[in-house]
Amino acid sequence: MAPGSPTAMDRPHFIGIGGAGMSGIAKILAQRGAQVAGSDARDSPAAEALRGLGVTVHVGHAAGHLADDATCVVVSSAIREDNPELVRAAELSIPVVHRSDALASLMRGLRSIAVAGTHGKTTTTSMLAVALTELALDPAYAIGGDLAGPGTNARHGKGDxxxxEADESDRSFQKYDPEVAVVLNVELDHHANYASMDEIYDSFETFVGKIVPGGTLVINADQPGAVELTARVRDLSTLKVVTYGASDTADVRVHKVTPRGLTSEVTVLLNGKFLTFTVSVPGRHYAHNAVAALAAGVALGIPAHNLASALGKYTGVKRRLQLKGEAAGVQVVDSYAHHPTEMTADLEAMRGAVGDARILVVFQPHLFSRTQELGIEMGQALRLADASVVLDIYPAREDPIPGITSEVIIDAARAAGADVTAVHDKEQVPATVAGMAKPGDLVLTMGAGDVTDLGPRILDHLSS
Incomplete structure (x- = not known):
């Protein structure tokens, strides 16, 4: 039985089933009729949503959670080899399928759009999912975050x-054969897996090379890494390249982005005609993501004016500048930004939305390796805030690196003139921030770890 084959996915067992990528694949399989089971380190809303689809979800990892009749075990790159369920799978000779292979099997036979890039994948994929659904095309989708509208990260649609979302972090996006591939940007990140920009370019070239013959690459005309990648793949004879951006040479040119509070109005020049539509999230980078989504949909043959109107129905993704609430005249917004480019973009978007109001950031660095490589740039990004609280590094799957702590970021921020407070005990953050905030301020919780949990607690302190 070959891993990733249709038969192997009849009774899959997911290790880490509550993760954003894993839970989405599990949902689609359950909706397609598979008997899905899995485990995760802790219970979560994602796990509860899966149970609502008939999925068996165990809390904690133990060999006994893996049923003897499981047809495969699905893992992500975060699962360690000594996981007891993975060890048990080897004992039972149950095939192990990487998450990317499982997703690739779900995409076979359909017209697929794969969205890649160092930043903006979740947002752009979500915009496409919402717009295509609005147009009654009933797409299937798998996204790394929950849509604010439907409230889910995946769905088995009946359309074609x-x-x-195509993840470059572990090169797993090389498993897909899309009809349309989107590359939003190419930057050095995921330092545990990539040692240089040359390795990053090689990986993206492989991804682009997997586009089906006659397919389309939609790629950013403004970002230097994407421009370099375009130059590297231009000679692929089976590939149509469509560029987008503010550059005069872009095939889909962003003519104007006009901020409208927490929304934007974007005008593009496409096929010699101007087209204006609304993007219901703030920030120039989100407007450009919408233009990438527009270009990808047009590449599939969807009329541009229909798609532009439908893109206006997108209202955001959880953790992507998501308003958590307001208390005592203070708004609290949550951001997933964890790379300096993302941090800068979100802070600029918030500055454009709130004007002269104070912005207070609660930043939690994500991964020791990322902090080691980009900590100085993270600190420099925080100068865009009026004041910041910096937490300890969220380790996720990594072990500590000697000498690498959040002090790397704090020192760089202070050197750049930023007002930064170090808080090592996360439990003290809500009271600390509530004591700093004044009516009219905006608090931005920022990072890819569990800093998101602090937003509601900050609101509670502000209310008391």
Missing amino acids: IFVA
């Missing part, structure tokens, strides 16, 4: 289009 599959929209997927």
Whole structure:
């Protein structure tokens, strides 16, 4: 039985089933009729949503959670080899399938759009999913975050289009064969897996090379890494390249982005005609993501004016500048930004939305390796805030690196003139921030770890 084959996915067992990528694949399989089971380190809303689809979800990892009749075990790159369920799978000779292979199997036979890039994948994939659904095309989709509207990160649609977020972090996006691939940007990140920009370019070239013959690459005309990648793949004879951005040479040119509070109005020049539509989230980078989504949909043959109107129905993704609430005249917004480019973009978007109001950031660095490589740039990004609280590093899957702590970021921030407070005990953050905030301020919780949990607690302190 080959891993990733249709038969192997009849009774899959997911290790880490509550993760954003894993839970989405599990949902689609359950909706397609598979008997899905899995485990995660802790219970979560994602796990509860899966149970609502008939999925068996165990809390904690133990060999006994893996049923003897499981047809495969699905893992992500975060699962360690000594996981007891993975060890048990080897004892039972149950095939192990990487998450990317499982997703690739779901996409087969459908017209697929794969969205890649160092930043903006989740947002752009979500915009496409919402717009195509609005147009009654009933797409399937798998996204790394929950849509604010439907409230889910994945769905098995009955249409012939599959929209997927394509993860470059572990090179797993090389498993897909999309009809349309989107590359939003190319930067050095995921330092545990990539040692240089040359390795990053090689990985993206492989991804682009997997586009089906006659397919389309939609790629950023403004970002230096994407421009370099375009130059590297221009000679692929089976590939149509469509560029987008503010550059005069872009095939889909962003003519104007006009901020409208927490929304934007964007005008593009496409096929010699101007087209204006609304993007219901703030920030120039989100407007450009919408233009990438527009270009990808047009590449599939969807009329541009229909798609532009439908893109206006997108209202955001959880953790992507998501308003958590307001108390005592203070708004609290949550951001997933954890790379300096993302941090800068979100802070600029918030500055454009709130004007002269104070912005207070609660930043939690994500991964020791990322902090080691980009900590100085993270600190420099924090100068865009009026004041910041910096937490200890969220380790996720990594072990500590000697000498690498959040002090790397704090020192760089202070050197750049930023007002930064170090808080090592996360439990003290809500009271600390509530004591700093004044009516009219905006608090931005920022990072890819569990800093998101602090937003509601900050609101509670502000209310008391």
